[in-house]
Amino acid sequence: MTTSQDLAKQDAARRAVDLVRSGMVLGLGTGSTAKLAVDEIGRRLAAGDLHDIVGVPTSEATERQAAALGIPLSTLDRHPRVELTIDGADEVDPHGRLIKGGGGALLREKIVATASRRLAIVVDASKLVERLGATFPVPIEVTPFGWTTHLDPIRALGGEPVLRARDGTPYRTDGGNLILDVTFAGGLADPEGVAAAIRARPGVVETGLFLGFSPEVIVGHAR
Numbered sequence: 001m002t003t004s005q006d007l008a009k010q011d012a013a014r015r016a017v018d019l020v021r022s023g024m025v026l027g028l029g030t031g032s033t034a035k036l037a038v039d040e041i042g043r044r045l046a047a048g049d050l051h052d053i054v055g056v057p058t059s060e061a062t063e064r065q066a067a068a069l070g071i072p073l074s075t076l077d078r079h080p081r082v083e084l085t086i087d088g089a090d091e092v093d094p095h096g097r098l099i100k101g102g103g104g105a106l107l108r109e110k111i112v113a114t115a116s117r118r119l120a121i122v123v124d125a126s127k128l129v130e131r132l133g134a135t136f137p138v139p140i141e142v143t144p145f146g147w148t149t150h151l152d153p154i155r156a157l158g159g160e161p162v163l164r165a166r167d168g169t170p171y172r173t174d175g176g177n178l179i180l181d182v183t184f185a186g187g188l189a190d191p192e193g194v195a196a197a198i199r200a201r202p203g204v205v206e207t208g209l210f211l212g213f214s215p216e217v218i219v220g221h222a223r
């Protein structure tokens, strides 16, 4: 059954793909909404409405999807400058700050977003929050070595970390790392301060706090 949330995600994905022009180097995001955008790019390529697109995927899952759709793929090594990236988010605040990483791809997503001239974030209205962390834990990617050393310092910052697991075993990112999902009761009063304190710890690879990107946020609606 197609829900109104599915329709809203589809609407956001289509409107983001309207920003794509032939010849662009495109960052391809990860997650269910970004997946709809990748499907739409594939459709427009097949229909001949777009041509000469090169996609830089942000995860192995997106790479498989795009390859199956016949979207020509590249890497940041070959195309270090990305014109436009289309990606989803778990939360968006009124300042365009994001939580990402619900799908575990936060590291590659942040690298590709940083290499991008424009970042289009595709969401439905349920992702819009007044304060980051209000509804979604902050994912933190950490090396397996020494991961427990982060737990008490994160608690001292007001967070409650939980090791992400899938089917009873620790979840591994595409880079082979672990993810701590950190709940901040009431959300984050100072996302920049918390991000800086966590990032400063050896063994922390990246956080899902995407701050300072000034994304174009496309909120889909069920029509």
Ligand SMILES: O=C(CO)[C@H](O)[C@H](O)COP(=O)(O)O
Binding pocket: 029, 030, 031, 032, 033, 034, 087, 088, 089, 090, 099, 100, 101, 102, 103, 104, 105, 106, 109
């Ligand atoms: O950051 C992500 C993956 O790492 C996703 O973009 C985020 O989790 C949103 O996913 P969805 O569109 O399925 O809600």
